[in-house]
Structures are given as structure tokens and as C-alpha cells.
Amino acid sequence: MILGALVIVVVAVLVVNYFKDQKGTSLPFLSKQGTEQTEQTGAKTHTVVQGENLWQIAEQYYGSGYNWVDIANANNIADANQIEVGQKLNIPDVTPKQATTTAVEQKAPNAITGATYTVVHGDNLWNIAVRAYGDGYKWVEIAKENKLVNPNIIHAGNVLTLSR
DSSP: OHHHHHHHHOOOHHHHHHHHHHHTTTOOOOOTTTHHHHHHOOOEEOHHHHTOOOOHHHHHHHSOGGHHHHHHHHHHEEEEOOTTTTOEEEEOOOOOOOOOOOOTTTOOOOOOOOSSSOHHHHHHHHHHHHHHHHGGGGGHHHHHHHTTTTTTOOOOOOOOEEEO
């Protein structure tokens, strides 16, 4: 009997979450009280495009990816990985946290803008990715694009292809 009650509670939670996540829901017990007020105050909104995540959106508006939590909270997003293309997000007016953007995003003089790059002494894929894309974690894409067997070994004079 206890197991049956537990199953009913779990199913009820799943059903409520399903309807809560649906766009344009009109169930009164699921409506967000602050939504109308946010729209009336003229707060910023952002429409999600392909390939974006909350970290990137936060960097765009605040200069700090750490503010993704503020965006998630303002939009009642429980799972930050579940944003959809075309979804409109309210951008709250909050204080930016520690900056995560670098001078590369501001087009520093040492930024790599071409489709190829010739490796110089002292380079590594991380630094090349930061200069080319503004994101060191994209070193993996560079390694795959150039079919590098050992990404830790690159030599001065190598010409790397950078996908744009």
C-alpha cells in the first residue's frame, strides 16, 4: 500500500513538472507571479539561438558566466541544460559576478582571426583556442579538425586549420 502511494506521488510530480515546462501553460496553480511585473518594468529579454547556453548568455550581458544562475532563477529553469532555440529569457538586473570574459572577446591585438594559424615556439592548443575562439576548451575542436594524434605535441611551423 505504501509503494502504491509512493508511485502516485511520483506520477503526480512528473505530471505537474511536465505541464510547468510547457510554453504558454494556463494552469493557474503553475503560473509565475513575477512574470507580468518583469514585462511591465521593461527588463531585458534574450531569445536563445542555436548553440547557446546559459553561461554564454550570462557572459554576453554581464561579462561573467557565473551570472547564469541569476538568469536560470529569473526564468525558473530547473535544468540549465534544458533551454531551447527560440526560448525567450528574462535577463534580470543584477550585479555582475567575477569577470570570465577576456580581452580576446574584445578583439585583442593578438587574436587569431584567420581560418589557419601557423604555430610558433611556445604555443599550445589551449592558448591558440583562447586567441582564436575566446574559449580554451575549444582546443579539442582544433585537435579533431587537424587530426592530431597527440594534441600535446605541436611544433613551430605547423599550420593548423581553424573552423569558423
